[in-house]
Amino acid sequence: xxxxxxxxxxxSFVVLAVGAPVIAAAHELTPxxxxxxxxxxxLGEQVPLDLQFRDENGxxxxxxxxxxxxxxxILTLNYFHCQNLCPLELExxxxxxxxxxxTLGDQFDVVSVSIDSRDGPADASATRLRSLRxxxxxxxxxxxxxxxxxxxxxxxxxxxVGFSYSYDPDANEFAHPLxxxxxxxxxxxxxxxxGLDFAANDVRLALVDAAAARIGSLIDRAVLxxxxxxxxxxxxxxxxxxxxxxxxxxxLLATVVFLGLLWRADLRRSALKG
Numbered sequence: 001x002x003x004x005x006x007x008x009x010x011x012s013f014v015v016l017a018v019g020a021p022v023i024a025a026a027h028e029l030t031p032x033x034x035x036x037x038x039x040x041x042x043l044g045e046q047v048p049l050d051l052q053f054r055d056e057n058g059x060x061x062x063x064x065x066x067x068x069x070x071x072x073x074i075l076t077l078n079y080f081h082c083q084n085l086c087p088l089e090l091e092x093x094x095x096x097x098x099x100x101x102x103t104l105g106d107q108f109d110v111v112s113v114s115i116d117s118r119d120g121p122a123d124a125s126a127t128r129l130r131s132l133r134x135x136x137x138x139x140x141x142x143x144x145x146x147x148x149x150x151x152x153x154x155x156x157x158x159x160x161v162g163f164s165y166s167y168d169p170d171a172n173e174f175a176h177p178l179x180x181x182x183x184x185x186x187x188x189x190x191x192x193x194x195g196l197d198f199a200a201n202d203v204r205l206a207l208v209d210a211a212a213a214r215i216g217s218l219i220d221r222a223v224l225x226x227x228x229x230x231x232x233x234x235x236x237x238x239x240x241x242x243x244x245x246x247x248x249x250x251x252l253l254a255t256v257v258f259l260g261l262l263w264r265a266d267l268r269r270s271a272l273k274g
Contacts (some may be wrong), residue, residue, distance in 0.1 A: 037164050037165060037166060037175050037176055037177055038164060038177050039161075039162050039163060039164075039177050039179060039192055039194070040162030040164070041162055041189075041192055041231055042160070042161060042162040042189050043189055043190070043191075043192075043231065044188055044189060045160055045161065045162075045188065045189045046160070046186075046187055046188050047063065047067070047075075047157060047160045047161060047183060047187045047188075047189070048063065048156050048157065048160060049062065049063050049064030049067055049187055050062060050063070050064065051063040051149070051153040051156060051157055052149065052150075052153055053113065053147035053148060053149035053153060054120070054121055054124075054147065054148050054149065055121070055124065055145055055146070055147055056121055056124040056125040056127075056128050056145070056146045056147075057121060057125070058120075058121040061145075061147065063111075063157070063187075064187070066109050066111050066145060067183060067185065067186060067187035068185070069185045069186050070185055071106070071107055071108050071109060071185050071211065072108050072109075072182060072183060072184055072185055072190070072207050072210035072211045073108065073109045073110070073111050073182075073183045073185075073187075074093070074108065074109070074110045074111070074180050074181075074182055074183075074203070074207075075110075075111050075112075075113070075161065075180065075181040075182070075183055076089065076090065076093065076110070076111070076112045076113070076180050076181075077112075077113055077115050077157075077158060077161075077163050077165075077176070077181075078090065078112060078113075078114060078115065078127075079114050079115050079116035079119065079173075079174050079176075080114050080116065080119045080123040080124060080126070080127040080146075080148075081116070081119070081123065082173065082174070084173070085178060085196070087130060087131075088196055089178055089179075089180075089196055090112065090127070090130070090131040091131065091133075091134050092196050092197065092198050093110070093131075093180060093198055093203075094131055094132060094133075094134045094135040095134050095198075096198035096199065096200045096202075096203045097110075097135060097137075097200075097203065098134075098135065098136045098137075098200070099200025099201075099203075099204075100200055100203050100204045100207070101204070102204070102207060103137075103140055103143075104135075104137065104140040104141065104143035104144060105140045105141075105142045105143025105144075106140070106143070107207075107211075108143070108207050108211075109143045109144070109145065110143065110144040110145070111145045111146075111147065112127065112128075112131070112144070112145070112146045112147070113146075113147045113148075113149070113154065113157060114127075114146075114147070114148045114149075114154070115154055115158065115163075115165055115174060115176065116174065117148075117149065117150055117151040117154060119148045120148055121148065123148065124146040124147065124148050125146070127146050128144060128146040131144065131146075132144060160189075161181045161189055162189075163176070163177065163181075164176070164177070165177075177194075178194065178195055178196055179192055179193055179194040179195060179234060180192075180193050180198070182206040182207065182209070182210045183210060184210045184211070184212070185210075185211060190206070190209055190210035191206040191209055191210060191229060191234070192231070192234045193206060193234045193235075194233065194234035194235075195234070199235075201236065202234075202235055202236050205229075205236045206229075206236075209229065
C-alpha cells in the first residue's frame with residue numbers, strides 16, 4: 001500500500017518531455033520551459049575527460065579516470081537532495097543491475113554526477129549508500145562512483161551528453177529528464193536508456209554495445225545481433241519481431257493483390273460468357 005502511494009505521488013510530479021520519450025520532474029515552471037527539458041541525443045559525442053570533480057570521499061578526481069579505455073560506464077545525472085524522482089531512478093538502476101551478469105567495477109562502472117554544485121562529498125556518500133541498498137552484489141560496489149563538482153564542469157558534461165535541466169528557486173529543486181547514458185570505454189556516448197523502468201536485458205545489451213562486444217559471452221553477442229536499438233524509445237526490441245511485423249504487412253499486401261487478380265479474372269470470364 002505504501003509503495004502504491006509513493007508511485008501515485010511520483011505520477012503527480014512528472015510530465016512527458018516534448019520531442020523525446022523522457023520524463024521530467026515537474027516544478028513551478030511554464031509548460032514551454034518543461035518542454036525544453038529533454039535529452040538531445042548525441043550518439044558518438046565525446047565527453048570531456050579533463051573535467052574535475054570530487055568523489056564521495058572528498059578526493060579530487062578527473063572524469064578520465066573512469067573512462068580509460070578499459071570498460072564502459074553507465075552515467076547518471078541527478079541531484080542529491082532530491083526527494084522525488086532521482087532516488088527512484090538510482091534504485092531502479094540498481095535493481096536492473098541485479099539482472100546483469102557482468103561484474104561492476106571489473107567489466108563496467110557506474111558514475112553518478114550531481115547537477116547541483118552545492119552538493120558535496122557528504123551528500124555523495126549518502127546518495128551512494130542509499131543507491132546501493134537494493135544492489136545484491138555489494139562486494140562489487142567499489143565500481144559505483146558518486147561525484148560532485150563546480151558548475152562549469154557540470155554544465156560541460158551535461159552539454160556533451162545532451163542533458164538539459166532547470167533550477168526552480170521557489171521549490172529549491174531541479175527539473176530534468178530521466179534516464180541514463182551508457183558511455184564507451186573511451187568516453188563516447190553510446191546509448192540512452194530512458195525513464196524509470198530499466199530492463200536488465202536493455203542494460204546488458206547497452207553495455208555489450210558500448211564495449212564493442214568486448215564483454216559478454218558468445219550468447220550475449222548473438223542476442224545483440226537479434227535485437228535492434230531504437231534511439232527514439234531508448235529500448236532494445238527483437239529484430240525478428242520487426243521483421244515479422246514487416247513480413248505481416250507484406251503478406252497482407254500480397255493477399256490483397258492476389259484476391260484482386262482473382263476478382264479481375266472472374267470479371268473477364270463473366271464478360272466472355274455474356
